[in-house]
Amino acid sequence: PALSILILISALCTLFFLLLVAFFRPxxxxxxxxxxxxxxxxxxxxxxxxxxxxxxxxxxxECPADQFSFYIHSGAANVVPPVIFFKMHLYLxxxxxxxxxxxxxxxxxxxxxxxxxxFLNIIEKGSIVIIASYDEPATKLNDEARKLIADLGSSxxxxxxxxxNWVFVGAKGATLKTHFEKHLKNEAExxxxxxxxxxxxxxxxxxxxxE
Numbered sequence: 001p002a003l004s005i006l007i008l009i010s011a012l013c014t015l016f017f018l019l020l021v022a023f024f025r026p027x028x029x030x031x032x033x034x035x036x037x038x039x040x041x042x043x044x045x046x047x048x049x050x051x052x053x054x055x056x057x058x059x060x061x062e063c064p065a066d067q068f069s070f071y072i073h074s075g076a077a078n079v080v081p082p083v084i085f086f087k088m089h090l091y092l093x094x095x096x097x098x099x100x101x102x103x104x105x106x107x108x109x110x111x112x113x114x115x116x117x118x119f120l121n122i123i124e125k126g127s128i129v130i131i132a133s134y135d136e137p138a139t140k141l142n143d144e145a146r147k148l149i150a151d152l153g154s155s156x157x158x159x160x161x162x163x164x165n166w167v168f169v170g171a172k173g174a175t176l177k178t179h180f181e182k183h184l185k186n187e188a189e190x191x192x193x194x195x196x197x198x199x200x201x202x203x204x205x206x207x208x209x210x211e
Contacts, residue, residue, distance in 0.1 A: 066207065067205040067206060067207055069203075070087075070205075073167065073199055074167050075134030076196070077135070078134075078135040080199065082167075083132075084130055113140045120149070124172060126171065128169070128206060129152050129169070129171060129172060130168070130169050131149070133165055133166040133167070139162065149170075151172075152174055154168050154177070160183060164186050166181075184200050
């Protein structure tokens with residue numbers, strides 16, 4: 001399936017972002033990238049700028065033929081970026097995220113949540129959506145954005161707060177809350193790092209909503 005990537009970052013493009021990966025059939029990959037860039041700049045992008053999956057998944061899981069494998073982990077503090085593997089292949093890692101942010105997604109580094117809302121609205125029904133937090137995922141999320149994510153099947157999004165860690169796999173048009181979700185609160189007395197909770201991981205087999 002096509003892969004689209006939205007990296008949402010604060011105005012300074014340094015402290016806050018969510019990684020949102022949507023796998024969906026109706027749009028070809030070039031159109032998906034164009035939608036993302038149009039939200040920020042009105043300019044399309046050559047899909048050759050984006051490398052193919054970078055390599056095999058180090059956390060391999062065999063899944064039934066009617067399911068997709070995945071492995072994700074959140075960021076750790078503001079130092080270690082998130083990682084997303086899908087169908088045994090690496091789609092996002094620290095190196096790729098840095099390159100995408102610096103070279104291709106600068107104009108999507110923003111101080112408002114509207115482009116995220118617009119993107120969530122254009123994702124087609126049946127899309128598999130993967131989200132991993134890094135550093136500070138909550139400040140820019142208003143009630144509308146949280147509801148749209150809840151509609152993907154998230155139970156935790158209403159309580160995701162400042163510097164929490166959160167990973168999630170859901171689907172557009174989901175009728176039930178997903179069990180592919182972990183949320184770890186930022187609590188000073190429990191945090192592993194100074195000001196942040198420890199990294200969280202999630203892996204499993206997700207039904208092929210697209211098939």
